Amino acid sequence: LRFLKKKYTNKKLHDYFDRVSKHVNEHIDNFLGEKAAQQNRPTMINLAGLTKKARSKDPFLIYRINVVVDNSELTRPPIVIETAPSYQNLFGTIEHIFEPGGIWKSDFTQIKGGSILQANGGYLVFNFLDALTDMRVWTGLKRVLKNNQIIIQADQLPFAVATSAIKPEAIEVDLKVLVIGDYYTYQYLYEHDDEFRKIFKIRADFDTEMPNNHTAVKNYAGFISKICRDENLLPLNRAGMAIVVEAGVNLAGRNSYISTRFSDIADIVRESHYWAQQDGGEIITEKHVEQAIKARKERLQMSEEKLQRMILDDILMIETSGKKIGQVNGIAVFDLGDYSFGKPSKITSEVGLGNSGIINVEREAELGGKIYNKGVLIISGYLNGKYAQNTPLTMNASICFEQSYSGVDGDSASAAEIFTLLSSLAKLPLRQDIAVTGSVNQKGELQPIGGVNQKVTGVYQICKARGLTGKQGVMLPHQNVPDLMLDKELIKSVKSGKFHIYAIKSVDEGIELLTGIPAGERGKKGKYPAKTVHGMVQQRLRQFSEKMKNYESGGQST
Known part of the structure; x- marks a missing residue:
């Protein structure tokens, strides 16, 4: 001594x-x-x-001496990543020894430190949602960070008798805690827990995508190479690497961005390694990556295949040829979490005398979401701007997603809904071989939508199954063209003229393509040319107005 x-x-x-x-x-x-x-x-x-x-x-x-934590050999502040942030793993515990008679004893040698002590003087990282499964963790963490002290305590032993109670001294701690969680958990705690905003003062957002440029592609290649080295996977050649990068762009949903969901990218590399091994190769090629992506899709597309079968069997009535008045094919996207796909959906409208304006069938049936309902109201604004400058709109009109029995949301069908209304009012048939997607503002301008690749692919698959005619296609907002990341087969069909993608900027462009008749420009006196779509709509609305006046004055309408 x-x-x-x-x-x-x-x-x-x-x-x-x-x-x-x-x-x-x-x-x-x-x-x-x-x-x-x-x-x-x-x-x-x-x-x-x-x-x-x-x-x-x-x-x-x-x-x-019970050495609870030994960081003496570290040359830098400790960085501890706790993958299982339970109360014991974070704060430590005092273990007990069982003795005959059902007695549990303990002494100072049974004091065990946790991740907080291991990270003392450095950094502690853990997933917030994992920690919140035990509310003692959150309460204890706030106490430690407020007081800069930790007291290791023993767990309660149910149905047992403990004869020794140890209470260690408080230990001074100085560390930075980094918790990883989602946006919604952060917002909830920020709004409902005053201590949260005082303790966690720095927030950093991590995006699920990044700009698709040379630096991003280079970093992608580095990440893929690291995965291969760390997990002893076969290396990728340049073509295989390019397909993985392309998959990252597909995950982002936009051609100008690339996904940062690296766990999904790593899974593609691992599965590509498997297919390369099955092929007896020593390197992962373009063929193996494509095979892995195809296999992943096939495992998840049961719902898509069933819906496609229902369309081909005419259970879900979708027409891909001919012309119809007041009817067009919209495109819906089904998101299953780890897989999403598109399919055509029939949208119809009917018009008649009345003053009710547009009746949203989905809303009346309480199947329409807020964004969808807003889109229908925007259509009313568009009609007022086009046809109600001199006389009020006098009509009843209904819009419906046919054979849709679940919730509908989003405004990407507003362009299709306008086309069906104009068709019904002008009594002009619309092409059924062109499916339509796109949001519209009150000025009649097309606005970009999401899920464009899934929508185009979904329509193409139905048309292909029924036989490509060289006239079928998809109409979409021009802003979505840079977002297109289609598979090789679809691109080949577009290049050969078997399938078409029409990018439009306005309602006028779309209605001309669907009807084959000019949309028409309004003259100085507020009238549209008679042999145009808008002219025919305007004339029909005037007829409605005159018939309503006649009806309300005691006459009859026919």
């Missing part, structure tokens, strides 16, 4: 050495043999059995 006192100058250590020296002198019998102990303390002879039991244990146990 004298040597240790000279070596270490810490006052707490000196106090501890003094207590050890005093304790040894007061319990010298623990270090003597049984006979020497009896001679030294004859009054203890009647307790020989107990003394023997005590001496059977390690007499040096009480003087041992």
